[in-house]
Amino acid sequence: MSEYARRPTAIGIAVVxxxxxxxxxxxxxxxxxxxxxxVQTAAEQEVVAQGLPVSVLADNELSFRESGVAIVFPVVIALGIALLGWWLRTGRPAARIVSLIVMPVVILANVAILISNASxxxxxQTMFDRSNDADLRRLDAQALFDAALGAYPDWLPVLTSTRNxxxxxxxxxxxxxxxxxxxRAYFRSAKQPATTPA
Known part of the structure; x- marks a missing residue:
């Protein structure tokens, strides 16, 4: 019987x-x-609307553009999870063990993302209030955040909910x-040595 034929539906669904x-x-x-x-343009326009120089963000190294780690990190996670799914197809017991460790971590990481977004x-605002820059201390973080968020399409909340x-x-x-x-039986069978017909 081929490996594909022996692979249970549960594994196929897990891979997907x-x-x-x-x-x-x-x-x-x-x-x-x-x-x-x-998003960056909207944030800068809000800074000007609050009566402050547009350079206040750049002067304090603040950017609302996603770049660097914010781009690379989720891509690395996505590739790792996709590769883990491919590994599950092989029936290797280690793949099942790693998956059972990684998936709770994924859940906890997403909870951390939700908490971070909520706060x-x-x-x-706390960062602004504690800044040595007088202009930065005058910024309204909520208005700035709302302006930046408003640059995204209207369907962002639906996408965010779907993603979570x-x-x-x-x-x-x-x-x-x-x-x-x-x-369990599928991964256990991978430990057994292959037999050849007599």
């Missing part, structure tokens, strides 16, 4: 779930690359599927 998680993580850098300039405005649902739902699904009896 990994790919969906990877795609969900890619939405972050893609949005940043596509709308980064518009972004207050953290930004996919990450949480698929990560939990992978865990459940890998704990299923058929998956």
């Amino acid at each position: 779930a990994n790919l969906l998680i990877a795609l969900a993580f890619l939405t972050i850098p893609l949005l940043g690359l596509v709308y980064g300039d518009d 972004a405005v207050s953290a930004l 649902t996919v990450v949480f739902g698929c990560a939990v699904l992978v865990i459940v599927l890998l704990l299923a009896p058929s998956a």
Whole structure:
């Protein structure tokens, strides 16, 4: 019997779930690359609207463009999760063990992202208030944040909700599927030495 024929449906679904998680993580850098300039322009316009010089952001090394680690990190995560899904197809027991470790980490990391996003405005305002730059201390972080967010398309909240649902739902699904009896048997069979017909 071929390896494909022996692979249980649970593993196939787990592989697809990994790919969906990877795609969900890619939405972050893609949005940043596509709308980064518009977001930065909106932030600078808000600075001017608050009666401050547009250079106040650059002078304090503040940018609303996604760049550097903000772009690379989610791409690396997405590639890693996609590769982990491919590894699961092989039936290697190590792939199942690593997945059962990684998926809870993915869930916790997404929780951390949600918490960070929820506290972004207050953290930004605190940074402004503690700055040595008098102009920066005058900035309204909430208005600046709202202006930058407004540069994104109207469907951003739907995309964000969908992304979070996919990450949480698929990560939990992978865990459940890998704990299923058929998956345990599939990975256990990979430990057995291959036999040749007499």
